[in-house]
Amino acid sequence: xxxxxxxxxxxxxxxxxxxxxxxxxxxxxxxxxxxxxxxxxxxxxxxxxxxxxxxxxxxxxxxxxxxxxxxxxxxxxxxxxxxxxxxxxxxxxxxxxxxxxxxxxxxxxxxxxxxxxxxxxxxxxxxxxxxxxxxxxxxxxxxxxxxxxxxxxxxxxxxxxxxxxxxxxxxxxxxxxxxxxxxxxxxxxxxxxxxxxxxxxxxxxxxxxxxxxxxxxxxxxxxxxxxxxxxxxxxxxxxxxxxxxxxxx
Amino acid sequence: xxxxxxxxxxxxxxxxxxxxxxxxxxxxxxxxxxxxxxxxxxxxxxxxxxxxxxxxxxxxxxxxxxxxxxxxxxxxxxxxxxxxxxxxxxxxxxxxxxxxxxxxxxxxxxxxxxxxxxxxxxxxxxxxxxxxxxxxxxxxxxxxxxxxxxxxxxxxxxxxxxxxxxxxxxxxxxxxxxxxxxxxxxxxxxxxxxxxxxxxxxxxxxxxxxxxxxxxxxxxxxxxxxxxxxxxxxxxxxxxxxxxxxxxxxxxxxxxxxxxxxxxxxxxxxxxxxxxxxxxxxxxxxxxxxxxxxxxxxxxxxxxxxxxxxxxx
Ligand SMILES: Nc1ncnc2c1ncn2[C@@H]1O[C@H](COP(=O)(O)OP(=O)(O)OP(=O)(O)O)[C@@H](O)[C@H]1O
Ligand SMILES: [Mg+2]
Numbered sequence: 193x194x195x196x197x198x199x200x201x202x203x204x205x206x207x208x209x210x211x212x213x214x215x216x217x218x219x220x221x222x223x224x225x226x227x228x229x230x231x232x233x234x235x236x237x238x239x240x241x242x243x244x245x246x247x248x249x250x251x252x253x254x255x256x257x258x259x260x261x262x263x264x265x266x267x268x269x270x271x272x273x274x275x276x277x278x279x280x281x282x283x284x285x286x287x288x289x290x291x292x293x294x295x296x297x298x299x300x301x302x303x304x305x306x307x308x309x310x311x312x313x314x315x316x317x318x319x320x321x322x323x324x325x326x327x328x329x330x331x332x333x334x335x336x337x338x339x340x341x342x343x344x345x346x347x348x349x350x351x352x353x354x355x356x357x358x359x360x361x362x363x364x365x366x367x368x369x370x371x372x373x374x375x376x377x378x379x380x381x382x383x384x385x386x387x388x389x390x391x392x393x394x395x396x397x398x399x400x401x402x403x404x405x406x407x408x409x410x411x412x413x414x415x416x417x418x419x420x421x422x423x424x425x426x427x428x429x430x431x432x433x434x435x436x437x438x439x440x441x
Numbered sequence: 442x443x444x445x446x447x448x449x450x451x452x453x454x455x456x457x458x459x460x461x462x463x464x465x466x467x468x469x470x471x472x473x474x475x476x477x478x479x480x481x482x483x484x485x486x487x488x489x490x491x492x493x494x495x496x497x498x499x500x501x502x503x504x505x506x507x508x509x510x511x512x513x514x515x516x517x518x519x520x521x522x523x524x525x526x527x528x529x530x531x532x533x534x535x536x537x538x539x540x541x542x543x544x545x546x547x548x549x550x551x552x553x554x555x556x557x558x559x560x561x562x563x564x565x566x567x568x569x570x571x572x573x574x575x576x577x578x579x580x581x582x583x584x585x586x587x588x589x590x591x592x593x594x595x596x597x598x599x600x601x602x603x604x605x606x607x608x609x610x611x612x613x614x615x616x617x618x619x620x621x622x623x624x625x626x627x628x629x630x631x632x633x634x635x636x637x638x639x640x641x642x643x644x645x646x647x648x649x650x651x652x653x654x655x656x657x658x659x660x661x662x663x664x665x666x667x668x669x670x671x672x673x674x675x676x677x678x679x680x681x682x683x684x685x686x687x688x689x690x691x692x693x694x695x696x697x698x699x700x701x702x703x704x705x706x707x708x709x710x711x712x713x714x715x716x717x718x719x720x721x722x723x724x725x726x727x728x729x730x731x732x733x734x735x736x737x738x739x740x741x742x743x744x745x746x747x748x749x750x751x752x753x754x
Contacts (some may be wrong), residue, residue, distance in 0.1 A: 274646075279565075279641075294648055
């Protein structure tokens, strides 16, 4: 369980997040949505301790994340950034293996390697394991980065726009993996722009607008025409198709 | 593994060649042994230590700067070490060698930290801006050094530091290079962490790496290796650039796996160039820095030209 209390944060001196309160329960996939610039990535960065909060606190299972030693934090929490450029020439398997670093300290034992193999398989990367990252496609690279966070076997998994560059089949696969992790007791947060996907795969939503929580609740509470229209300042219709909500602009 | 074994075998041949190459032939008597012990063996060891050290320093620097076109002589580290050396020579002429070493290391540390702070702000999609910045920065430091040396009549010393050579290496006059060897050995322990640092600050922090500490350690290792080399044998360009880049092409950048190959190849390259330096105008010698200047620049251009797509080199 991630508990965010009265959290504020600044970027380059400018306030970006204002007094955020939210609870992210384990066992569920929580979608974090909102317009460009709303503060989604900033919120994830603050939870993941990549950015210091200017006020407020974030706890994971009751422990304050800001004063946890980095290696211990990395065993409990994994974060995928929206944009990651990997400059070293690594193989897919090397990269995913680094996900075990917080646990192994660099020397992978058999159990670590089994986890790495499982994560590669989960994201359909087994055949690419030996390929260098500069010789695979953008979506394949994105999947490798996701697999690295999975290999951390965290209690909290924060994914910032993990579906970037993914085809439909892999969108589904990644969201199903997120759901599987959640069902296994992980607190999963996924930043999404596609609200139809959020409606289909998320158990809870947090909508941010201009650095504040605009709405939060179950998908059927948040994914409605009026709420989304106000959130994005543009007319949005929500339809029910085959038991799932489809969001149209 | 095969590449490592091949390079190791090549090294053995080179070492044998180095021990027997030069003016004065090795004979199986006291005089021959003396020549080996006092001159040839130290010279060979110096080339191996400097070569391995500079290649390791280069690859660490490339991880820290997240750019594969930097190395100590193109990022101001060596120039800063030279500046420190000139300053200490001016302030405290005749000071002990260890003091000069310390001053050069401290200056290299400050100079490299300055470089890394500068390149952090550069846009990552323009990878060539980083070495360009380094060349300009190193040029400024070098010009300041030359100016100081010119003003105070130290130019002849400067010439020695600027252009690396091993002809002056004798027993008792190169041992500081073992510090470069020790620093390189320490780099092996941290190889995995340097690779993670190469993923960038956010990715490192996500993996629980103490990023600041690893950066600081990398900086310290690069500075010690570079300063010790500059003070003992002078600047040797391009080793730190071409060796890691070729290894990267063949084996990738996971330093836990590739650092031995980097160190062995650096040692082999510098030793081979030193043997060439002794033979090209036999019985005269040319500085190994000059040989590597020409050979390294050529290899570098070839690497730049053959850069794979994606702009990631
Ligand atoms: N370095 C910076 N200095 C000042 N403001 C910044 C800086 N970086 C981002 N911002 C601002 O902070 C706000 C939040 O940015 P953030 O990246 O968290 O948005 P986001 O919700 O993730 O948007 P997107 O959907 O586009 O990814 C934006 O308004 C942005 O302009
Ligand atoms: Mg974002």
